[in-house]
Amino acid sequence: MKTAICYYSRHHGNTRKVLDAMAQRNDIDLIDVTSRVAVHLEDYDCIGFASGIYYSKFQETVLDFVRQYLPQGKDMFFVYTCGSMRKGYTKAISEIVADKDANILGEYGCRGFDTFGPFKLIGGIAKGHPSAEELQRAREFYQSICRENEGTT
Ligand SMILES: Cc1cc2nc3c(=O)[nH]c(=O)nc-3n(C[C@H](O)[C@H](O)[C@H](O)COP(=O)(O)O)c2cc1C
Numbered sequence: 001m002k003t004a005i006c007y008y009s010r011h012h013g014n015t016r017k018v019l020d021a022m023a024q025r026n027d028i029d030l031i032d033v034t035s036r037v038a039v040h041l042e043d044y045d046c047i048g049f050a051s052g053i054y055y056s057k058f059q060e061t062v063l064d065f066v067r068q069y070l071p072q073g074k075d076m077f078f079v080y081t082c083g084s085m086r087k088g089y090t091k092a093i094s095e096i097v098a099d100k101d102a103n104i105l106g107e108y109g110c111r112g113f114d115t116f117g118p119f120k121l122i123g124g125i126a127k128g129h130p131s132a133e134e135l136q137r138a139r140e141f142y143q144s145i146c147r148e149n150e151g152t153t
Pocket of ligand 1: 008009010011012013014015016051052053054055056057081082083084085111112113114115116
């Protein structure tokens with residue numbers, strides 16, 4: 001399976017850590033959505049979108065990237081890290097991919113070190129995250145995505 005994961009990871013590189021763990025033993029192209037390289041997502045069997053959570057959703061650059069570059073009818077998945085786990089962080093991006101007839105295979109989210117705003121005053125929250133266990137679960141999640149994709153092709 002040829003996979004690309006298009007990501008934004010700025011606050012502490014937490015999301016990138018999760019993606020590096022997934023890509024360790026798998027053939028995954030990691031594409032930073034802020035690097036202005038030309039992308040051809042039609043060449044991939046499966047596409048992931050990944051981001052830290054900013055104001056309860058994926059960072060805007062990722063959302064714009066999806067609107068601009070996601071081809072119709074692709075198998076895809078979401079990955080995110082956040083200061084505190086809550087429901088609904090993938091709502092906005094799910095609405096955008098729905099317009100592209102995408103087949104959502106799953107999502108993986110975990111906590112990531114967060115020093116945004118007042119949290120900085122207390123030394124941040126979610127220290128030590130993503131943890132080794134969360135990185136392992138991310139690898140397992142990607143394996144499950146590969147199995148799902150095999151089932152749909
Ligand atoms: C401007 C800003 C807004 C954030 N908003 C949220 C939020 O709404 N909910 C949350 O749980 N975490 C929030 N966070 C924390 C980040 O989602 C968390 O630290 C994440 O792991 C950052 O990922 P990154 O290091 O890959 O960029 C915010 C952080 C920043 C800097």
